[in-house]
Amino acid sequence: MNRILRATAALGVGALVVALSACVAETDTGTIQGAPSADADDLRCGLGTGEEATGEPIKVAAVATASGGVDFSSSPSSAKAYFDCVNDNGGINGRPVRYEFGDDALDPTKTAQLAAGYASDTSVVAMVGDATFVGCDVANVEYEKAGLYSITGVGVPQACFESSNIAPVNAGPRTSALATLQYFERQGQADPFFAIGLNTRGNGDWVADGIEKYTQQAGIDLVGDVLSDPAESNFLPLVSQVKQAAPASLVVVDPAPITASILATAEQQDAKGDIQWACTASCYDAQFGEQIGYYWEGFVANSELALVTAEGEDANQWRAVMDEYADADAPRDTFSQAGFLAAKIFVDALLPLDTENLDRETVSEAVLGVRGYESDLLCAPWYYGEADEHHANHATRMAIIESGTYVELEGCQDVADPDMAEILEREQSEGLLTE
Amino acid sequence: MNLLPFVVAGLVIGSVYALSGVGVLVLYRTTGVLNFAHGAVGGMAALLVWQTVELRMQPPVAIALGIAAGAAIAFLFGLVAGPSLARVDQLRKAIATLGLALALLGVMLFVWNDKARTMRLETSRISFDVAGARVNVTQLVCLALALLVVVGTLLALRHTSMGTSMRALASDRELAAVVGTNVRLVENTAWAVSGAVAGISGILLADQTRLEPAFLTFLIIPELAAVVIGRFVSLWLTLVGGLAVGVGQSLVSAWPTVSAFSTAVPFVVATIVILVATRRRVVTVGVVRA
Amino acid sequence: MTALEISDLRIRRGGIEVVHGIDLTVNAGEVTALLGANGAGKSSTVLAVAGILRDTSGSITTDGTTIRGLAPNRVRRAGVATMQEGHRVFGDISVADNLTIASLLLPRHERAEAVDSMLDLFPEIHGFADRPAGSLSGGQQQMLALATALAARPKVLVIDEMSLGLAPLVVARLVPALRAVAERGVGVLLIEQFTSVALELATSVTVLAQGLVTLRAPAKELLDHPEKLTAAYRLTEH
Numbered sequence: 001m002n003r004i005l006r007a008t009a010a011l012g013v014g015a016l017v018v019a020l021s022a023c024v025a026e027t028d029t030g031t032i033q034g035a036p037s038a039d040a041d042d043l044r045c046g047l048g049t050g051e052e053a054t055g056e057p058i059k060v061a062a063v064a065t066a067s068g069g070v071d072f073s074s075s076p077s078s079a080k081a082y083f084d085c086v087n088d089n090g091g092i093n094g095r096p097v098r099y100e101f102g103d104d105a106l107d108p109t110k111t112a113q114l115a116a117g118y119a120s121d122t123s124v125v126a127m128v129g130d131a132t133f134v135g136c137d138v139a140n141v142e143y144e145k146a147g148l149y150s151i152t153g154v155g156v157p158q159a160c161f162e163s164s165n166i167a168p169v170n171a172g173p174r175t176s177a178l179a180t181l182q183y184f185e186r187q188g189q190a191d192p193f194f195a196i197g198l199n200t201r202g203n204g205d206w207v208a209d210g211i212e213k214y215t216q217q218a219g220i221d222l223v224g225d226v227l228s229d230p231a232e233s234n235f236l237p238l239v240s241q242v243k244q245a246a247p248a249s250l251v252v253v254d255p256a257p258i259t260a261s262i263l264a265t266a267e268q269q270d271a272k273g274d275i276q277w278a279c280t281a282s283c284y285d286a287q288f289g290e291q292i293g294y295y296w297e298g299f300v301a302n303s304e305l306a307l308v309t310a311e312g313e314d315a316n317q318w319r320a321v322m323d324e325y326a327d328a329d330a331p332r333d334t335f336s337q338a339g340f341l342a343a344k345i346f347v348d349a350l351l352p353l354d355t356e357n358l359d360r361e362t363v364s365e366a367v368l369g370v371r372g373y374e375s376d377l378l379c380a381p382w383y384y385g386e387a388d389e390h391h392a393n394h395a396t397r398m399a400i401i402e403s404g405t406y407v408e409l410e411g412c413q414d415v416a417d418p419d420m421a422e423i424l425e426r427e428q429s430e431g432l433l434t435e
Numbered sequence: 436m437n438l439l440p441f442v443v444a445g446l447v448i449g450s451v452y453a454l455s456g457v458g459v460l461v462l463y464r465t466t467g468v469l470n471f472a473h474g475a476v477g478g479m480a481a482l483l484v485w486q487t488v489e490l491r492m493q494p495p496v497a498i499a500l501g502i503a504a505g506a507a508i509a510f511l512f513g514l515v516a517g518p519s520l521a522r523v524d525q526l527r528k529a530i531a532t533l534g535l536a537l538a539l540l541g542v543m544l545f546v547w548n549d550k551a552r553t554m555r556l557e558t559s560r561i562s563f564d565v566a567g568a569r570v571n572v573t574q575l576v577c578l579a580l581a582l583l584v585v586v587g588t589l590l591a592l593r594h595t596s597m598g599t600s601m602r603a604l605a606s607d608r609e610l611a612a613v614v615g616t617n618v619r620l621v622e623n624t625a626w627a628v629s630g631a632v633a634g635i636s637g638i639l640l641a642d643q644t645r646l647e648p649a650f651l652t653f654l655i656i657p658e659l660a661a662v663v664i665g666r667f668v669s670l671w672l673t674l675v676g677g678l679a680v681g682v683g684q685s686l687v688s689a690w691p692t693v694s695a696f697s698t699a700v701p702f703v704v705a706t707i708v709i710l711v712a713t714r715r716r717v718v719t720v721g722v723v724r725a
Numbered sequence: 726m727t728a729l730e731i732s733d734l735r736i737r738r739g740g741i742e743v744v745h746g747i748d749l750t751v752n753a754g755e756v757t758a759l760l761g762a763n764g765a766g767k768s769s770t771v772l773a774v775a776g777i778l779r780d781t782s783g784s785i786t787t788d789g790t791t792i793r794g795l796a797p798n799r800v801r802r803a804g805v806a807t808m809q810e811g812h813r814v815f816g817d818i819s820v821a822d823n824l825t826i827a828s829l830l831l832p833r834h835e836r837a838e839a840v841d842s843m844l845d846l847f848p849e850i851h852g853f854a855d856r857p858a859g860s861l862s863g864g865q866q867q868m869l870a871l872a873t874a875l876a877a878r879p880k881v882l883v884i885d886e887m888s889l890g891l892a893p894l895v896v897a898r899l900v901p902a903l904r905a906v907a908e909r910g911v912g913v914l915l916i917e918q919f920t921s922v923a924l925e926l927a928t929s930v931t932v933l934a935q936g937l938v939t940l941r942a943p944a945k946e947l948l949d950h951p952e953k954l955t956a957a958y959r960l961t962e963h
Contacts, residue, residue, distance in 0.1 A: 229695060229697075233645060234444060236444045240440065257647045258645065261644060612796065614873055615798050615830040615877060616826065
């Protein structure tokens with residue numbers, strides 16, 4: 001029986017994959033429309049010698065959620081693309097970076113296993129470009145024991161921002177939601193306000209907590225703060241609540257597919273009204289505007305890094321490196337920028353070191369010592385530093401959908417979070433914002 | 436609060452659960468296989484429609500293609516796995532389809548990334564107000580189709596040779612074979628038909644809810660609840676069951692205090708039906724004994 | 726003319742051989758009785774002919790067509806109808822539809838007529854055409870089972886335990902019906918518990934004991950010498 005079942009699976013699945021892979025390659029466009037074209041100088045990564053690094057490889061790893069329903073692999077993929085570019089340009093003073101990443105398949109047990117595996121392999125000098133959706137807490141336990149540090153590309157749950165050995169390049173959903181709220185506040189459109197999120201522990205509740213605290217502090221009337229089940233199919237109640245509450249603006253802090261369904265229901269009920277609808281960076285991706293349709297012209301989203309079409313030294317290099325070193329169908333999104341930037345920060349931290357003496361200890365010291373790192377992808381300098389929480393990215397940009405695509409609405413703005421006082425204080429007292 | 440929009444939305448989703456449940460029921464009765472992959476087949480059909488429309492195919496053609504793909508996937512599985520499934524018990528049959536569901540889910544997650552997708556059928560763009568509830572044409576199609584499929588299936592089972600043979604298989608497979616029914620042909624037909632029904636439901640559900648592989652795959656749960664309410668026998672009760680689950684979910688979600696439990700509605704309704712049905716049987720036995 | 730020819734048929738059930746190479750011939754227009762004690766291999770033989778038991782060797786042919794190893798529906802299509810033990814009918818399906826299912830083997834335009842003619846053959850069930858078959862009495866169900874087997878005009882009819890569990894009155898009704906079937910040219914293989922019924926209907930008799938043929942004789946001879954039959958039942962017992 002097994003053989004026959006396997007044959008069925010192989011046959012049916014095989015035929016479909018073959019049929020579909022043809023379609024998919026065509027639709028996922030490799031290059032970004034509306035972005036400035038690449039320059040040859042953009043591919044001078046790292047030392048920029050143009051010579052291949054042939055020395056003893058330096059082992060670097062990452063843990064990311066690539067399967068199980070969520071795909072964050074664009075972060076390690078772009079990190080890998082950058083490392084490949086560095087290796088073609090003299091590497092880390094002649095030594096190439098050997099990079100690999102493990103997929104935790106949305107399973108924290110698997111995250112812990114992968115983290116423990118990399119932690120026990122002492123030839124792994126650092127973790128770069130990680131993007132696990134579920135396991136920052138369990139991974140941090142392993143890293144801490146082994147003195148291993150991660151320059152994480154994308155962190156989503158609270159634990160990713162409150163760990164000693166993990167520091168994300170992105171801003172996270174809480175900051176992104178607060179950024180959206182504060183944008184509306186600046187426009188005089190935030191009162192009353194409505195927030196929609198996901199009922200997930202350490203994530204949705206963390207975001208909701210931030211919005212509650214901030215609205216209270218700012219004297220904004222929060223007329224709705226709804227957390228829905230991730231498996232919810234019926235968004236009509238939610239839309240009715242929004243209609244009834246009649247806020248001036250609202251933010252959806254859900255993964256893009258759920259946001260799209262909520263918007264579809266709202267469109268079906270013609271519930272857009274005079275409300276300013278917006279979402280966090282999770283739905284800032286090129287496909288989104290086209291998917292939700294013309295009804296949602298003027299929809300607003302937060303962007304945790306520079307817009308994918310932005311002009312700038314690092315923004316240009318990111319696009320050029322992706323075109324040259326990544327798969328044509330690899331996503332060109334914020335997560336991809338984050339992975340790229342994590343890898344770049346890492347390389348820039350290692351270049352000044354003594355190449356002969358690169359081990360986990362010296363690398364960790366260099367990584368911890370990163371401070372005042374500037375990039376046009378970021379709004380403010382990024383830093384690591386020794387602390388129990390890491391949340392350097394707290395200044396973001398806003399985008400708006402015009403003719404189905406996102407364009408910049410507002411440039412860099414600092415985001416206020418009542419719970420981040422300690423971080424801000426440390427930035428000043430330890431001088432983390434300057435090199 | 437005006438509950439009418441909730442009732443309408445519940446009836447619409449419920450009618451698609453029922454539509455889908457009819458496919459599950461016909462296949463189960465004919466082949467003895469409880470197909471846990473029904474939702475996954477629907478998801479695959481919906482994603483194929485989305486993909487082909489993205490490639491600028493005419494939506495009606497794309498939909499026809501999606502439904503055909505649903506039928507083809509189920510038919511192929513029935514064709515290859517059917518003979519071995521006929522020899523194992525029901526639990527193993529069901530588990531084998533669970534395998535198919537996970538394989539299809541894997542393929543969908545592999546081929547389509549987790550970015551946002553929406554399915555907007557042309558008929559969803561035409562909508563009107565009914566006593567404060569917004570109704571679109573797709574929703575009317577859902578309701579009409581569910582009714583049509585139930586009536587059509589009943590008529591087909593009664594008046595066509597294939598339908599008669601399906602009833603024979605449902606009643607006594609061995610006897611059916613002995614009196615000359617081409618068991619394999621009838622089973623393969625049942626697979627293809629239920630696959631097509633899965634495809635239609637998948638496309639409608641994607642339009643009405645979310646176009647996501649895992650989400651559509653696990654809609655098999657409310658669909659099965661409808662079949663359980665139909666006690667694995669009755670098409671009409673399956674329709675009633677689907678509508679009950681849909682409306683129940685929708686109404687529960689209307690009240691914020693209990694809305695978190697709306698996903699539990701299929702289980703609750705199915706459990707109540709099983710308990711009531713069991714109790715009634717016990718009572719009957721008691722009467723007979725007395 | 727030979728309607729069904731079985732030669733050197735061996736049957737295994739659960740890997741154990743229960744019938745050890747038997748030969749059997751059923752002539753068209755005649756009833757051939759297959760007798761024997763419980764466990765002699767009669768039912769196994771029926772199930773093997775019907776295609777339900779497939780772990781077999783030897784040969785079973787009808788009209789020169791090999792049917793051994795074919796699926797039940799293909800055996801039936803080859804012209805060999807089987808009436809299984811225990812008046813087996815589609816209990817939750819109406820009497821008329823029971824017959825319709827069997828008539829599907831016929832060309833489309835002949836089906837309705839075949840169903841009607843079968844209902845006419847057994848007036849006892851005619852009035853219940855729209856009732857579920859499961860609601861009929863045992864005797865009526867056996868009539869329906871016989872009618873179902875005959876609906877698509879088989880060339881060979883294999884009957885497993887025709888009168889088991891039925892009232893004598895019902896048996897008395899079935900016997901002439903079966904005789905009429907044979908007279909129309911159908912070759913009948915009858916497995917029967919009651920030797921009196923079997924000998925009354927059959928032209929020739931084959932006796933099985935422990936999976937082997939122990940006696941082959943004309944029915945008339947056994948009517949005159951019942952002791953031969955008794956001996957054959959016990960022949961291989963030691």
